[in-house]
Amino acid sequence: MVRIGTVVMGASDVRRAASFWKSALGYVEREPLEDGWVVLVPAEGHGVGLALGRSESPVQEVPRVHLDLYTEEQDAEVGRLLALGAERVAWELYPPDPDFVVLADPEGNRFCVIDTTHGQV
Template sequence: MSHMGLRLGMITIDTTDANSLARWWADQFDGEIVADNDGWYVMVRIGDGSPILSFQKVTDPTPGKNRMHLDLTAPDIDAEVARLVEAGASVVGTHTMDEGFTWTVLADPDGNQFCVAPEH
């Protein structure tokens, strides 16, 4: 069944400071800010064919836990988690499934949660 060529092009995150949060995420991916729209909608290219990350300035972000999050992978999750914490992220928790699969939940400087897991 065809879905008319639907593709994921951008992931947008609400924030009260789009420039600052976009710069933080650009630094984590060694990416680049490709549009800043006077700080109200900042777009970050993270390379390797990944969708654009964008940060939309809002006066009142949705309260509570974010309903959608990024699942990131790395060859050495312990080293990557340590690097992210050094850069300003905070560890929310580490989880292990019965099969031994382990991942770490972190929060970016704005409190948005994301996960880091081993590459498949």
């Protein structure tokens, strides 16, 4: 049996990306950022980690892999994430009555904020 331990994302400015995701998720650095690499983990110690590594690859406009952040307070969380430096993405692929909002982190990596009160998640 295996499980997901860490999700890895690229960033051209790892320090900036780490600052955003630490604030967005309440995560902390497992070890100090070094050589363009850092692993962030939940402050309470349990859950999936987020690793950020220096990358010069362009961001995919429609990424094959992305993060879904679950919340019962979508509007408030979207507002909080925008204040932290996220940006709204003009997403033409929304279905009717979507339960998600597409945002991008300061590096341009897309992620979704899912309204868990909208239906089953």
